[in-house]
Amino acid sequence: MNGSIAVIADDLSGASSTGAEFARCGLSTVLVQDSDAVRAQGNAAQVLIFDTESRYDTPPRAREKVSDAARALQRLGPAFIVKKFDSLLRGPFGHEIDAIMSACAQERCVVLCASPKMGRITVGGYQLVDGLPLAERMRMVDPGAPVASSYVPDRLREQTARPVHCLDARVIAGGAAALAAFFDAVGHGIVVADSATQADLNAVVAAAHGAGVRFFAGTYGLGEALRPYAGGARSASAVLVVAGSTSDMTRKQVARLEAAIDARSVVLELGPAFFEQSCEAFGAPYIERLRGGGDLLLHTSGSHEASDRVRQLAAKAGWDEPMLAARIEALLQFLVTPFLPRCNAFVFSGGATAQSIFRLLGADGLTIYGHEVLPGTPVATVRGGAYDRRPFLTKPGSFGTSDDLVTMVNFARFALT
Template identity: 25%
Template sequence: MLRLLMIADDFTGALDTGVQLAAHGIPTQVVVGQADLSACSSTVLVVDTETRHLPAAKAAKAVEELTRSAVENGVGCIYKKTDSALRGNIGAELAALLKASGARNLPFLPAFPQIGRTTKKGVHYIDGVPVNESPFGIDPFEPVRCAEVTKLIHLQTEIPAQNLRPGETAADKTGILVYDAATAADLETAGRQLFQNGTPPVLAGCAGFAAFLPELLGLSDGSVVEVPQLDPRLLVLCGSVNPITLRQMDTAEKAGFTRLRLTPRQKLEPGYWASADGKAALAEIEAMLAANPRCIIETNDAGGNQLTADYAAARGIDLDGLRVGISGSVGQMFGALFGSEHLGTLLLTGGDTLLQCMNSVGARELEPVCELESGIVLARFAYQGRTRYVITKSGGFGQEDLLVELADRIAKH
């Protein structure tokens, strides 16, 4: 029976939230796009609507339709998963959920203190810096312009929004209720207060608050899923432009990872990987994988991305075309390499990259297994009768030696 529906706006976010339930042995599915809720046999269903980059009205419509379906099918709780750095159509999607659900209010807990993302007096911080002054404020595709959460919400909706302290009651309030949380204990306090009179019909937040849902919903039996044996070879496929991820790759390269940067042509020329030059490049990549147990393939140019920007400008490719073109090309490359005997464990970073790579091998559904550490998700999917594993990660968090530590842990496990 479907007990919890989670609605995410990108693939990596869907996984890092769904895994909070799956890691406790709770049956959890993650799907992209449309979902038939009446036919779902899982306890938890996470739907990635792929609405982060859509116009606000289209994003709201997708959330509204899914919410109405959940209400019609008697789903007890709907959780709107938001980006922990507040990217995407936050106001439009929260408003759509609240309106379509018919609920009196929508508690929104945007903080993820476990990875340094906090909300204090209504302002959202990344490692102590207001989010609009952090690297997310200069994101080339989805820059966050405002750190005051209620103001950010009101950029897309007129529904009332107010700020609450962690233990403050929501019972007598209407609209979108934005909770402060500087620590995980704050999230737990807010959760216990919200659930003291039963399960709220709607909630919103990121993986930070989702970590408390197994207990709050009474779904956890205390069990913890163990990490399965993984291939010790590691390929990192990076489509993120976030400076945090760039530093992680620099550190990994210094520690002995072999690093390949795709050229502007490889990233943006339609059909490149099916061309003679593309096939020759694939052969070189296979040779690299065969000779090196730890590899990185990334979509960033050395010293910045001006080469790719100039290549795109000369061909009339706009910013959205750049994003879609690069992730699509990476997906095609991934599909061509996927059957290689030299391909070990995969780590994919960036939601667009993950989506296109999974599309290339016909995987529209992933099953989160466990977290390797906070925000780093191990998932599995079926491919030609076999179970394949993939590690997923959003671009903007983790310590600088994260990739090195993960590679060491996989090799020793």
């Protein structure tokens, strides 16, 4: 497994969910529970997960287990080490992080406790669960568990003598430059990072990776953030999402999707230049922003006011509605065409948008199946042509819930596996 990822998890359920995050992008992922299995399976796996079943052990016993696991995995030469722990911070996770740092000679660890898709976020160092501080929520979900502090740095300082640093949301909001400056300035020890969205997790991991950090600890969502840096990930496969509707619901769905997935996201701003330049000239900067790995998300500015401005500019240019629609369709086709060969699934909001891209696929039609991803969104695959049998999901833009596009993208990924 030289060059890939070693994961140490504290229970079977969490080990499996983290493994699924890596397996989705084509990495061979194996879960084991003893050192003999590490030796037997390690060379065949790009991601090897060692489940120590240590969540409810005493701190000394948990330290012993994870140290043994870390040493066994370290012999395989992984590019990264990941500690998976409980998003409710149950178990001696700080002791385990400390033990792994010692066993693997790691001077730095970035801790990401947030799992935004599961309603867990970290704000100002405090762990919130469905909007409530962790200690308060624990009284509801697990009354028998000891009620500990919701402040993650204090939890860690109780379990390790290493320095604990806080990376708060204001630095993350400052973008890549601010994050790079933070990691350049911080010394050895443990960094606890705020995160409220998957995009936050992705940004922190990207900056830490750039700064040379190779030990990360966290919960569900961390695997998705690490996938771009895993050797052998299936970068050629992507889900193409195009949202052409300007409805309020579509705007909410796009915002939710941007927070949930790692995608190249581009907003089409159809200002005066759109009416003055050729599709090629206007679209070239968007093409550059779409380049790279990951899923592709292309959408309009998504407000009624913006739509009204576009129509006013069209009228000023002497374009009627059919001319405007044809020009937008030509732009979408120009932007999407270079990336179609690596797109293995297609998701659309808005029927006209779906039709614009469908014309590019050279298909005979669609195969419609007898069930729906969502009400009004049938399961379908492309029939014939170069994209035969690839998922093609389209929904009306005017209704649904804010999670609909996330549901459709997740279904498309599942269908591909």
